[in-house]
Amino acid sequence: MLLQLLFFFLLLLPVLLFFLTHTLHQSATPSYLPKCYPLIGSYLAFKVNAHRRIQWLSDILLSSPTATFTLQLPLGRKTILTANPANVQHILNTHFHVYQKGPTHFDTLYDLLGAGIFNIDGHKWKFQRQIAIHEFTTKSLRNFVQHVVNAELSHRLLPLLCSAAEHKKILDFQDVLQRFAFDNICKIAFGFDAEYLTQSPNKRSNFAEAFEEASIISSKRFREPLHLIWKIKRMLNIGSEKRLRIAVCEVREFAMKLIREKKKMMMMEKTRETKSSDMLSRFLSSGHSEVEFVTDIVISFILAGKDTTSAALTWFFWLLAKNPRVEKEILREIMEKSESPDYDEVKEMVYTQAALCESMRLYPPVPMDTKEAASDDVLPDGSVVKKGVMVTYHVYAMGRMESIWGGDWAEFRPERWLERVEGLWRFVGKDCYRYPVFQGGPRVCLGKEMAILQMKRVVAGVLRRFRVVPVRDGMEPEFVAFLTAQMKGGFFVNIQQRPP
Numbered sequence: 001m002l003l004q005l006l007f008f009f010l011l012l013l014p015v016l017l018f019f020l021t022h023t024l025h026q027s028a029t030p031s032y033l034p035k036c037y038p039l040i041g042s043y044l045a046f047k048v049n050a051h052r053r054i055q056w057l058s059d060i061l062l063s064s065p066t067a068t069f070t071l072q073l074p075l076g077r078k079t080i081l082t083a084n085p086a087n088v089q090h091i092l093n094t095h096f097h098v099y100q101k102g103p104t105h106f107d108t109l110y111d112l113l114g115a116g117i118f119n120i121d122g123h124k125w126k127f128q129r130q131i132a133i134h135e136f137t138t139k140s141l142r143n144f145v146q147h148v149v150n151a152e153l154s155h156r157l158l159p160l161l162c163s164a165a166e167h168k169k170i171l172d173f174q175d176v177l178q179r180f181a182f183d184n185i186c187k188i189a190f191g192f193d194a195e196y197l198t199q200s201p202n203k204r205s206n207f208a209e210a211f212e213e214a215s216i217i218s219s220k221r222f223r224e225p226l227h228l229i230w231k232i233k234r235m236l237n238i239g240s241e242k243r244l245r246i247a248v249c250e251v252r253e254f255a256m257k258l259i260r261e262k263k264k265m266m267m268m269e270k271t272r273e274t275k276s277s278d279m280l281s282r283f284l285s286s287g288h289s290e291v292e293f294v295t296d297i298v299i300s301f302i303l304a305g306k307d308t309t310s311a312a313l314t315w316f317f318w319l320l321a322k323n324p325r326v327e328k329e330i331l332r333e334i335m336e337k338s339e340s341p342d343y344d345e346v347k348e349m350v351y352t353q354a355a356l357c358e359s360m361r362l363y364p365p366v367p368m369d370t371k372e373a374a375s376d377d378v379l380p381d382g383s384v385v386k387k388g389v390m391v392t393y394h395v396y397a398m399g400r401m402e403s404i405w406g407g408d409w410a411e412f413r414p415e416r417w418l419e420r421v422e423g424l425w426r427f428v429g430k431d432c433y434r435y436p437v438f439q440g441g442p443r444v445c446l447g448k449e450m451a452i453l454q455m456k457r458v459v460a461g462v463l464r465r466f467r468v469v470p471v472r473d474g475m476e477p478e479f480v481a482f483l484t485a486q487m488k489g490g491f492f493v494n495i496q497q498r499p500p
Helices: 002-028 043-048 050-063 085-094 102-113 122-136 138-166 173-189 206-221 227-236 239-272 279-285 291-306 308-322 324-335 343-347 350-362 448-465
Strands: 068-072 078-082 368-373 390-394 418-421 424-427 466-470 479-481 485-487 492-497
Touching (some): 043 050, 050 068, 050 390, 050 479, 078 085, 102 206, 102 227, 102 291, 102 368, 122 138, 122 279, 122 291, 138 173, 138 343, 138 448, 138 492, 173 279, 173 291, 173 308, 173 448, 227 239, 279 291, 308 324, 308 350, 308 448, 324 350, 324 448, 350 418, 350 424, 350 448, 448 466
Parallel strands (some): 078 390
Antiparallel strands (some): 068 078, 368 390, 418 424, 466 492, 479 485
């Protein structure tokens, strides 16, 4: 009996200590911060706000004097969140060597990404980046716009929209754009045409569906209060971890099959003196042709290209529907170009680019990004960072900061990215540490220009012929994020033909 009472007292001790200390320090805690308890930290507040995690954390940062705060996690773990541009530059550039992907990130995403470029640090990361950078030369970008994107637009996307307009059929435009982007990135990464856009909306590619499920479950691992939870589920092969294992097997088996077929094709090309130009061929030609290694790389690039552009375009078309003035300006610019604009014409579409950047400011495809401190450090605002602590910069919050964007930050105004020079608009980019949508520093996004060109070409192709009209007009969709952002429940629209 005595032992039972002692055990019960030990269990209650943290709670008693909490009430003693909480009462003393309650007045010193700013009201915008979530309540913190012994052992569990701010887990209760985190759980209550899980459905609006991005917005909740953004609200806290925007209320903080330094745009930085420390979120206390269970068992003494913590993560530092910041929307302070000086801190972001420190993390992404000046102290890049300190803030790495780190072992926690690597372990969490390893089942899906393996040792791919977006999951590693050091020499392996540098090597993969050096090979991949050849895919983003001006010549490659010109070929991408004039062949890959144009073909997918003219033969698949536009006919699909034309049919929907004729039959007054409601489309989930988010799903359509995801399928379009998936086909494009498969051509770039594998040299393989997935033909996903041509399939029935009720029929989903096994590879694409498995990729989607693996991405979502992998991202949810980060939200577990203790990583031990998902690790135990993985060890026991139960629940979401069982589904993840099945999905990853589907993804990797399909990728490996394509790699083996590509190797055979490259052997045949040697005898014909021809050469493939997709990313997979480049890596196989680099001397590092191990199937597992190349699979990791290609899966990483599919993840980067599949959902980022489709997420950006989904929110862009929703914002256009709310802002007819901006749509009119974009349409005027589109009509000044040829019906099927080439690379140079797409590059000149500066107002469209400004509108896309403005849309991504408000709804970034990757709303938060996390690094792990490899050593003790101090951020420019004075925040102390201990080795092993996770540090997250909040892109979504930074797009809503009055100190960066002014009092009209909530307004969708592409003109903030433009200036008049001799009567013509000229695009003026923003400092990447105040607008880290494409990251910055050594890890700045390699595919930035490719993504912008692709989106501009899609906008030109769609808006020239159609109006995209949301079914639920006046209702703001819910912004949710896994590894990339999505519009919860889809984006259902009517497609209307423009008068000739």
